[in-house]
Amino acid sequence: MASAEPLDDSPSPADDNHIRSSRMPLAIYLLGAAVFAVTTSEFMVAGIMPSLSFALGVSVGEIGYLISYFALGMTIGGPLATALLLALKVPNKAAFLWLLGLFVIGSIVTAIAPNYGVMALGRIIQGISSGGCFGIALTICASLVSPDLRGRAVSVVLAGLMLSPVVGVPATAMIDQALGWRASFWSIVVLAALSTTVVAIGVPASKQDVSADLRTSLKALRNGRLWAAYLTSSLIIGATFAAFSYFSPIFTQLTGLSEGAIPILLAIYGVANVAGNLVVGRFADRFTIPILIGGLTILAFALATFALFATIPVVAITAFIAIGLFGVTMNPAMAARVMRAAHPDPMVNALHSSVITTGLAVGTWAGGLGIDAGYGLTAPLWVGLALALLGLLSLAPRAARKIAS
Template structure:
């Protein structure tokens, strides 16, 4: 299993690199395509659009396929999208290629999380999913800084060519090391759609949108915050981005075992800690040392939200978790876009560069409120006379054991 999880983590590393490396290469991309910085920034939105649309769409189309084949197929489409970015001659074709590259993002993570949990068994699901997501966190430590440097030295397309090669390596690793997995669930679309409408699944997705939006309200504006409020140089910002990735990695290592032992309490603590860290960030950002320390903690508690919410959605979807698992990544990308937008509103309203942190704290509190409400509703439903829905008893039992 370690090599199988490593193959999934390599795929996650490629996805994390391509999603964030373009942020460090916007000047080079704009100059190379002959467009403004703002127009180059729309390429980030193009990728996010692909993620939001592709996660449910591709998952629905692949409901009857074996999970291993699905993982190879999604990573292959990701490789094609990045290769198209390398070869695209115009801004319009690069835009289209970024949408294509984003399409399998959420679907791959959704299927990969289910595969990791299935290989690990009920008692170690959190650890397995967290290890897969390590690829995403390491991408922020190594992939994004190295990709940015490579793109600056050899042209921005070189970064995406390397991502394409890593995606191919991930495909080979999945083909060789991931075992043939029996599909959990019916393999039909309608049960997946009905599971997506489950109240607990919807509340889990909503908690992800609000809670993780708090992270990106700050992360989207971390560069001007560090230079103008903390007094750091441009080179210092690169260090801060790496520190955020280190925090994410630490968070992923800690949260997996905690989620296996007590799922809902882990969610509550992570969201509560996130709100506190964001509130304090409005003060600590004015000193370079306290700002850097806060960024590490922000990365840790922010990523501490993702794995337990992923597990919650998967478990509450019962016998049809595939679409819900993928939709969770659409929720996180909506959080990315929404957090950046709301943080920008605070700056535009003249509230200052530290205002996104205060806005993020409010969003995290809202996410915590939704998560706590979902927990109360779930306890009430379990205490009631109604029996669990057919096919979901095992998942509900596992969830109850972790919550108690």
């Protein structure tokens, strides 16, 4: 275990050896655009499942696995790709461009895929490059602003993630309906290529823009505070997606809403995500732990309310919106906590993305397991509540030390 670190959340003086700015640089927004491109590609399959199922001659369930293949590449391949770039001592900006280039290649593979196997391969390649891109994007982001602005800068970068289900996924679905599924995947190729170009031109490469070596990065992972932060992040995302993954059948079969209401609810949820992310980003640096505690408390209450009153439309919809406002929107605070627990190098951030994806997968799997076990459609909501309460427990030692100090 690494040596003990300060109990407060104040930035370390060692954090000052990067480029800093008192204002949000344009480069931060360009990084957000790149995140938008890779995240849209991750979730776009959900909007074009019928077309892909017919074209590739497989079931809708097998098309759903294409999302899992992306997540698998992101969870396992992202950190491995990052480790390779660290071992080769590739500068951060150059590493980011290499990964974006790999993402373009993976996107081309999906666009030209003649069968399901090639499509799955392209999705894995996309996932690997996406996982690495997230880690390095956040590292570059941290290098461009002062430590007290990192949470706000992260919220701008992650706004790309929040906007993808609101703008990107519906757009690719519309392209599919108008021009076919291949056009949807080619639109991602174009978007990724444009992102690569603007990052190459608009994101500065400083004299200090060199990735930490692999040995230093691995040493940083021997930090108990870092793994505690990872655990909380995983539980937050797991709690949120345990509920979100099954909201459609809950609303249509329990609440009694029509299928036509689902896209509207999804859009409202997406707007709540974007708004919550930007608000949390404003305060994440100064109130990291209070935001996590307060957010998890409200999230737990919303999940319990949704589970108990799923048959009452007004209450169920209000609870669902609350989950959108206080779930994944804690991302800037989660990232700020990780960046204070350890120096924000690419491996630290790539592993953070990996554990978040793992939390998403576990929450979704556990929710489905509850349904299959015969506990009904509210089972995922109770699973989410359990994970949210575990998230609060993971923060209890930290909060107690803060009070004691």
